[in-house]
Amino acid sequence: MDHPxxxxxxxxxxxxxxxxxxxxxxxxxxxxxxxPKGDGxxxxxxxxxxTPRFKFGDRNQGGMGQGNGDxxxxxxxxxxxxxxxxxxxxxxxxxxxxxxxxxxxELASILGEELALPRIEPKGKKAMPSVTNxxxxxxxxxxxxxKHFKRTYREAMKRQIASGTYDFFDPRxxxxxxxxxxxxxxxxxxxENSAVVIYMMDVSGSMGDEQKEIVRTESFWINLWLKSQYKxxxxxxxxxxxxxxxxxxxxxxxxxxxxxxxxxxxxxxCREIIQSDYDPNEWNIYPFHFSDGDNWSAxxxxxxxxxxxxxxxxxxNVFCYGQVESRYGSGQFYKDLASRYGEDDPKVILSKIKNKxxxxxxxxxxxxxxK
Amino acid sequence: xxxxxRPLDGELxxxxxxxxxxxxxxxxxxxxxxxxxxxxxxxxxxxxxxGFPSRYPHWRFGMDYDQLSKGxxxxxxxxxxxxxxxxxxxxxxLNANHIVDQKIVMAHVYGHADFFKNNAWFSTTDRNMxxxxxxxxxKIRRYMERFGQNKVEEFIDRVLSIENLIDVGILxxxxxxxxxxxxxxxxxxxxxxxxLDERSNALKSFMRSKEKSEKILEVIKPETSDLRDKKxxxxxxxxxxxxxNAPLEDWESDILGILRDEAYYFLxxxxxxxxxxxxxxxxxxxxxxxxxxxASEIIDYADHHAGVMAMSKQNINPYKIGIExxxxxxxxxxxxxxxxxxxxxxxxxxxxxxxxxxxxxRSKIFEVRKTHNDVxxxxxFFTPEFCERQQLFTYKYNPRTGRNxxxxxxxxxxxxxxxxxxxxxxxxxxEVESGNYQNRGELxxxxxxxxxxxDFGYASDTLRNLFAIWKRPVNILSxxxxxxxxxxxxxRDFKQSK
Numbered sequence: 001m002d003h004p005x006x007x008x009x010x011x012x013x014x015x016x017x018x019x020x021x022x023x024x025x026x027x028x029x030x031x032x033x034x035x036p037k038g039d040g041x042x043x044x045x046x047x048x049x050x051t052p053r054f055k056f057g058d059r060n061q062g063g064m065g066q067g068n069g070d071x072x073x074x075x076x077x078x079x080x081x082x083x084x085x086x087x088x089x090x091x092x093x094x095x096x097x098x099x100x101x102x103x104x105x106e107l108a109s110i111l112g113e114e115l116a117l118p119r120i121e122p123k124g125k126k127a128m129p130s131v132t133n134x135x136x137x138x139x140x141x142x143x144x145x146x147k148h149f150k151r152t153y154r155e156a157m158k159r160q161i162a163s164g165t166y167d168f169f170d171p172r173x174x175x176x177x178x179x180x181x182x183x184x185x186x187x188x189x190x191x192e193n194s195a196v197v198i199y200m201m202d203v204s205g206s207m208g209d210e211q212k213e214i215v216r217t218e219s220f221w222i223n224l225w226l227k228s229q230y231k232x233x234x235x236x237x238x239x240x241x242x243x244x245x246x247x248x249x250x251x252x253x254x255x256x257x258x259x260x261x262x263x264x265x266x267x268x269x270c271r272e273i274i275q276s277d278y279d280p281n282e283w284n285i286y287p288f289h290f291s292d293g294d295n296w297s298a299x300x301x302x303x304x305x306x307x308x309x310x311x312x313x314x315x316x317n318v319f320c321y322g323q324v325e326s327r328y329g330s331g332q333f334y335k336d337l338a339s340r341y342g343e344d345d346p347k348v349i350l351s352k353i354k355n356k357x358x359x360x361x362x363x364x365x366x367x368x369x370x371k
Numbered sequence: 372x373x374x375x376x377r378p379l380d381g382e383l384x385x386x387x388x389x390x391x392x393x394x395x396x397x398x399x400x401x402x403x404x405x406x407x408x409x410x411x412x413x414x415x416x417x418x419x420x421x422g423f424p425s426r427y428p429h430w431r432f433g434m435d436y437d438q439l440s441k442g443x444x445x446x447x448x449x450x451x452x453x454x455x456x457x458x459x460x461x462x463x464x465l466n467a468n469h470i471v472d473q474k475i476v477m478a479h480v481y482g483h484a485d486f487f488k489n490n491a492w493f494s495t496t497d498r499n500m501x502x503x504x505x506x507x508x509x510k511i512r513r514y515m516e517r518f519g520q521n522k523v524e525e526f527i528d529r530v531l532s533i534e535n536l537i538d539v540g541i542l543x544x545x546x547x548x549x550x551x552x553x554x555x556x557x558x559x560x561x562x563x564x565x566x567l568d569e570r571s572n573a574l575k576s577f578m579r580s581k582e583k584s585e586k587i588l589e590v591i592k593p594e595t596s597d598l599r600d601k602k603x604x605x606x607x608x609x610x611x612x613x614x615x616n617a618p619l620e621d622w623e624s625d626i627l628g629i630l631r632d633e634a635y636y637f638l639x640x641x642x643x644x645x646x647x648x649x650x651x652x653x654x655x656x657x658x659x660x661x662x663x664x665x666a667s668e669i670i671d672y673a674d675h676h677a678g679v680m681a682m683s684k685q686n687i688n689p690y691k692i693g694i695e696x697x698x699x700x701x702x703x704x705x706x707x708x709x710x711x712x713x714x715x716x717x718x719x720x721x722x723x724x725x726x727x728x729x730x731x732x733r734s735k736i737f738e739v740r741k742t743h744n745d746v747x748x749x750x751x752f753f754t755p756e757f758c759e760r761q762q763l764f765t766y767k768y769n770p771r772t773g774r775n776x777x778x779x780x781x782x783x784x785x786x787x788x789x790x791x792x793x794x795x796x797x798x799x800x801x802e803v804e805s806g807n808y809q810n811r812g813e814l815x816x817x818x819x820x821x822x823x824x825x826d827f828g829y830a831s832d833t834l835r836n837l838f839a840i841w842k843r844p845v846n847i848l849s850x851x852x853x854x855x856x857x858x859x860x861x862x863r864d865f866k867q868s869k
Contacts, residue, residue, distance in 0.1 A: 003375070003413075003416055004425075004428065005416045005419060005420065005432055005433060005436050007428065007433075008428055008429060008430055008431075008432045008433030008436070009433035009436050009437055010433070011428075011430045011433055012430040012431075012433035012434045012437060013433070013437070015430055020521070021521065021524070021525070023525070027832075044441075044445070046437065046438050046441060047434075047437070048434055048438070049430070049431070049434060051431070051528065051531050051532055052532050052829045052831075052832030052833045052835075052836065053532055053533070053534070053535055053798075053829060053833055054533075054535070054536070054798070054799050054801055054818070054825060054829065054830055054833050054847075055535075055798065055799065055825070055826050055829050056799055056823045056824070056825065056826060057823065057824045057825060057826040057827070062765060062766050062767035062768060062775065062778060063685065063686065063765070063766055063775075064686075064687050064763065064764065064765050064766070064785065064788060064789065064792075065682075065683055065684040065685055065686060065687065065763075065764060065766060066682035066683065066684065066687065066688070066691070066761055066762050066763055066764075067682055067683075067684045067762055067764075068762060069684075069764070069777050070777065071764075071776075071777045071778060071779055071780065072776050072777060073776060073777045074772070074774045074775065074776050074777075075684040075685060075766050075774075075775045075776065075777060
């Protein structure tokens with residue numbers, strides 16, 4: 001029989017998921033999503049339920065530490081880390097966050113596990129054969145950088161023993177030219193799927209920093225997941241207000257434009273990119289569009305729907321539209337798309353992202369169908 | 372649990388004999404220590420349950436287990452050992468430990484065991500807690516079967532919300548505490564026995580309802596003054612006050628009493644974290660480096676020990692501060708660097724080379740481990756020289772740069788902050804002022820404000836839970852931004868009045 005704590009554990013998970021004891025919901029801090037810290041490590045917040053108690057407010061409380069440094073020196077290096085956890089000596093509970101060194105692959109699998117994401121089924125017939133070299137065999141020639149020391153010394157030892165020059169009391173093994181072995185490559189034909197993600201973001205005046213932060217976080221996780229599913233993935237970025245342009249990643253997240261919004265401009269550019277660079281027969285294409293949903297005019301929306309119907313939808317795996325809630329946005333575009341494609345069109349996935357906490361749900365909306 | 376742990380055998384048994392003999396040789400004094408070996412999952416379970424193999428059902432044990440398991444899975448933390456304050460003293464070792472780790476851990480455990488037995492703050496703990504905890508589990512499980520798991524769990528959540536409202540001073544009310552506990556245990560046992568007897572149920576429920584109505588009358592009984600009630604003799608033991616005065620069902624009082632007992636059981640450990648870990652570390656270090664360590668094990672030992680002693684810029688490591696403070700005391704009492712003559716000496720050269728060869732160090736630290744808790748330990752032995760040598764500092768969040776920055780290395784600031792964090796085991800001091808506030812049967816608590824405001828968000832939610840127990844409006848008087856403030860919850864709304 002399992003230990004009774006497994007039942008406590010199951011109960012805890014159920015409370016966190018909101019299935020039982022609804023009155024505890026406000027004390028639950030969900031912590032399924034790791035956040036990158038920028039130095040290769042990630043914070044993995046753990047779900048926890050806080051029991052309210054009389055306790056000290058932590059404003060200006062700070063804490064204590066040991067080590068060198070002068071007053072005014074930062075103690076945790078990173079900027080914008082937020083207040084540290086003061087509180088009881090040696091009791092680092094309070095904020096239950098783990099900081100871990102993880103590879104992106106491991107991270108993707110944690111994400112997949114937590115969100116129960118299905119593996120993506122690539123478009124079957126569009127698989128492309130590609131030749132890769134794998135260093136799986138050993139050869140007699142090669143560059144020094146590929147020298148296989150163990151095999152080389154083994155050969156030398158074999159030769160010395162066979163020729164009787166090996167001295168057990170002075171067991172030195174000296175390889176000569178013909179002992180050298182090198183790693184050699186074998187050509188392998190693999191069928192692989194390539195994918196391109198085209199992010200489009202509305203950078204009109206109504207998209208504030210908070211909204212962009214949401215898009216940034218969300219696209220990081222989408223990239224991460226798609227990268228774990230496709231061997232080869234390209235990412236392109238488009239920003240638009242009333243006109244659209246292609247930019248690099250940094251500009252994509254930093255730019256703050258202003259002015260009106262013509263969503264069709266981004267879709268047009270997206271169409272051009274696909275037509276010139278990505279043959280839909282060979283590529284899995286994922287256009288993502290993020291906006292606060294405030295398009296300039298009904299006419300433009302009409303134009304958008306036309307572009308989607310005629311060009312983008314037929315060529316892409318799925319078109320994803322994420323609507324970030326902002327104070328100024330009307331959210332009309334979501335309604336337009338929803339009335340046109342409905343909630344379960346297989347080619348169009350719509351998601352509303354209310355705030356940071358909703359990012360996870362939205363990722364699940366987008367990737368949960370395994371397209 | 373029985374199949375999850377096994378007693379020592381073979382090599383480990385031999386090592387235990389060896390380490391045990393050194394512990395005795397150095398004068399450690401402890402109840403018999405029962406070592407068991409288990410895997411990491413089991414040790415995570417034990418740690419999640421406060422060291423005990425059997426507790427009452429509650430999600431928070433599941434939560435702690437979840438976090439410990441994840442921490443282990445990601446390779447971030449590993450629990451080498453668990454030791455429980457009981458007689459015999461149970462200690463669990465992780466089976467994956469290297470032999471040298473097992474040696475360290477055993478020496479460490481003997482340090483804890485000596486501390487549990489001898490430190491004054493532990494003198495009233497129930498050494499039979501293993502059975503008591505299991506018994507608590509049985510009772511609460513029975514209540515859950517009878518009244519529903521959600522209902523009972525919800526009540527437990529409410530009580531946990533006031534679990535820190537207990538009185539440190541009560542740890543010394545030996546005979547009284549003992550009598551109360553025995554009485555409670557007796558009635559509880561009677562109840563369980565009664566339950567088996569169908570006939571007495573009707574009678575019992577009659578008696579209960581009678582008892583209850585008397586209790587309610589007593590609470591509502593009008594009083595003329597809204598000053599502190601005369602009868603509250605341990606105002607900081609809010610749990611006890613509620614146990615005596617709140618209109619509770621029998622099962623509710625029983626659970627409140629159970630959780631209060633457990634809170635008091637764990638209290639001494641919260642009061643002596645630095646001393647206890649420091650003492651155990653002092654002894655594992657001493658035993659290993661003077662006796663148990665083989666030449667081939669030195670690197671592994673040093674690695675392990677350094678890991679435990681690691682200093683952090685974000686937090687104070689109680690192991691490190693504890694062990695260093697004991698060593699400092701030992702050195703000072705060996706060389707005579709204490710007392711008026713030393714303290715008033717203003718010849719720096721003489722002070723630097725001060726050595727009276729008193730050799731009192733060892734006996735002094737034994738005495739210290741007997742009589743102090745963390746607060747008095749720091750208050751008495753934390754010196755400016757020590758503070759500087761340990762490179763201590765305080766830090767503060769700087770909103771301008773958005774990061775935590777070193778604030779000061781000033782001795783008195785650091786000491787003050789450290790004591791502030793330790794006093795009343797890190798909880799705000801809260802007392803019952805009246806059970807008949809405004810002559811309306813309302814509960815009034817008072818927060819003794821010592822410079823730091825309460826978190827009013829948390830306080831509101833705590834009041835909500837208190838209300839569910841008290842069933843009349845609940846108030847807490849505190850200060851917010853220098854102003855006296857009363858926060859009230861009347862069952863529907865919160866009110867703040869200055």
